[in-house]
Amino acid sequence: MTLRTGAIVQALGGQLHGDPDRLITGLAPLERARSSELSFLVNPRLAPLLGTTQAGCVIVGADQSAAARQRSDGAGDCIVADNPHLYFARVTQMWKRLHGGAAQRGIHPSAVVEEGAFVDPTASVGALCFIGRGARIGADTVLKPRVTVGEDCTLGARCIVQSGAVIGGDGFGFAPRDGAWEKIEQLGAVRIGDDVEIGANTCIDRGALDDTVIEDGVKLDNLIQIGHNTHIGKHTAMAGCVGVAGSARIGAHCTVGGAGMILGHLTIADHVHISSASIVTRSIHKPGHYTGFFPIAENGEWEKNAATLKQIYRLRDRVKHLEEFLPEQDQE
Amino acid sequence: MTLRTGAIVQALGGQLHGDPDRLITGLAPLERARSSELSFLVNPRLAPLLGTTQAGCVIVGADQSAAARQRSDGAGDCIVADNPHLYFARVTQMWKRLHGGAAQRGIHPSAVVEEGAFVDPTASVGALCFIGRGARIGADTVLKPRVTVGEDCTLGARCIVQSGAVIGGDGFGFAPRDGAWEKIEQLGAVRIGDDVEIGANTCIDRGALDDTVIEDGVKLDNLIQIGHNTHIGKHTAMAGCVGVAGSARIGAHCTVGGAGMILGHLTIADHVHISSASIVTRSIHKPGHYTGFFPIAENGEWEKNAATLKQIYRLRDRVKHLEEFLPEQDQE
């Protein structure tokens, strides 16, 4: 389970300063890396660690290459890469591949694949998965164990679906009937593009009439709920516990922080970034960064604040009333 | 995969204006329906679409039947129904039934049903489900693939449980012991009525001593957590990502929006509606609509607001102090 630095740059490019025969036994962050480990500098605030790290070799950008080579202990092998973060990602991929971590192609014998489903021969369907009739799993896509892909749902190429995910559950649709609810059968499916990752126990509901659509390159973390008829544009990423209600139309290159919520029937433009725990209640047409959650405080402070907040609009009225007594030229 | 409009009204009632031999090849929303598709008008704000839709036939209420028949292109078949939303729901059901979408009765061979469990012969237990001993699954109930129904838990008739749901996990109960936690075994079960729908990866915990109870007609969306000993009244509906802590008693005909949270040991009256992302921290005895979340804003605005909010009670004090300087007759 080792790799020489020379073999890394041969495979991935970059400029090696130091010994190409240096043996790397693992990858580690700068502060914990040992002399047989490869590390990396992505966050510029961590640059001072370059002087003290014990790492055998460090992946850095061109601007840090001098610093990387002037270590206090005299050592200082480094690989200079155009994009050290991306380079590091590729080293992890190389590492996994070489250490037998790639998923095995084919359908695990314990998986249930219904008649009329198509699984590309290069795809991997893990243990105890269920694939409904009419579903299609694209080339090199990996379903980890215990994934559900409902009938008629399709995944493109090179997707990864973590354990417990449910693709194609029924959307939540009911018509009121004398105080009860009558089911609206969900006749659409889920259509997922290429290079999509779907987290553990995440749910993507099938559409009511049309399909729910997840475009290429979307990344969804764990325990996310995607309501029916939602459309998510390319390369949008959502962190854990996010909820998207039905029929939302979310642009490309967006990000949603953990536990963010997007209500139904909204439109979100491309390049919109929603902070964690913020709830989107109206369409957002302008790219940018949006936030809305209550700041945390010691419980006693919060209780005093909450008491004021319950009628904060009255406080505004009182200020307005006070302002009426200001000398005239000072009023806004 | 087609249906004639005459056959629809024969099966579901309603008054057909137009050609009973018109062939319907699918259902679609007004703005996208083609001339071989059936559409519907539920939301009155969409009524103007009646003049421009390409739909072959539209389900409408009596008040829109004239508008539906006066289309700009001269076409204008429609079905007039007392409750067009409900009628549409029934068309989706008919469509699904006719197109082979009904769940197959019986127990899938890959499911594990423990000895001493009872599954009604008309029920459907999907692939890779687990049913514990003493559990009971009622008539015509459908468990989609990969559902857990724990020991002694019961579901009534005509329930639908989506993939990944866990009914009867242990409630979260511990007694403190010298800084550690001692498990309180959860000796109750889960008792679910008729016509209940449970979403994908939703969890309903078994009671500590008594049962957790979900009454008839309750609809739970995906990724919902129902704590132990909770009681949910008839026809209450909850959207995705809702959490209900232990021993809550929630009335009938309530709704909870996505990611709403209800704390433990609270009582919620019938006909209470909780907005999305709102947290219920006290019992609610009066029917109505309740809300509580922080409004979203551009991040810069939010940061300025958050700074003020951290000591909003001091702002109140300052206003009070200012008011002491008002001319006497103007003070509140």
Added chain:
Amino acid sequence: MTLRTGAIVQALGGQLHGDPDRLITGLAPLERARSSELSFLVNPRLAPLLGTTQAGCVIVGADQSAAARQRSDGAGDCIVADNPHLYFARVTQMWKRLHGGAAQRGIHPSAVVEEGAFVDPTASVGALCFIGRGARIGADTVLKPRVTVGEDCTLGARCIVQSGAVIGGDGFGFAPRDGAWEKIEQLGAVRIGDDVEIGANTCIDRGALDDTVIEDGVKLDNLIQIGHNTHIGKHTAMAGCVGVAGSARIGAHCTVGGAGMILGHLTIADHVHISSASIVTRSIHKPGHYTGFFPIAENGEWEKNAATLKQIYRLRDRVKHLEEFLPEQDQE
């Protein structure tokens, strides 16, 4: 399915006042217990129920033993225990054990255990579980049906994992590449100590380079997301729907209420208590109780408050302006 009170105190200690041959047919809360049932008093606010309960016997602390014996109906058997809550927990354990509720040791034939995984012979692996290669399941640990333990992940002794939990899904790590996301392979695993309980459909991600670590005695409720590289200290407990982003370092003996959220790369000291639905956005170095959520109100009140809140910092500015007109000696 019965137990005599004498047998209970013989097994668990405590002081019995009353008939040791009294037959107990079940456990129930004070307000619902019948004369053949055993109950308990933990919450001192419920002490008045001691006079009216129908319970055959009640577990109480020394301070309530007189009250328990002076029931209005003349009955009043009780067991006096040092810690009645803990005593009650142990009675539930005894009850479950005697009534055949203990999990069966061994690996259910429908479970998939990959080559190179180790399952202690005293452990229980439920139906339809998946255990990846290199994983280790410790002594007396119980995996309920449909649990995933990914490759190289380890659980200590006496853990309980509820149905649907996913231990060792990939952490959410990507490097940006020309507007798209490049996967950072997650090379760490998950390391779980002894006596840990993990709720239904809860997810614990594997680390990117190092392991995600859950220390002894941690209790996690349902539908919780634990991001990669998180470290959770001993005996910390989290209620349902909590989210912990990546690389958080949470102390020992903490509690997090339902739907609390902890952002990434934060440090939380020991003995910190986070209220339900509160979002932790900065490290907390001082033990204590912290809260931050928007109080719920009738929707109309909330709307008026929300309108004011959108520019609450302007209200502060207006107050500041007003204060400039105060007589000089009164300004703060």
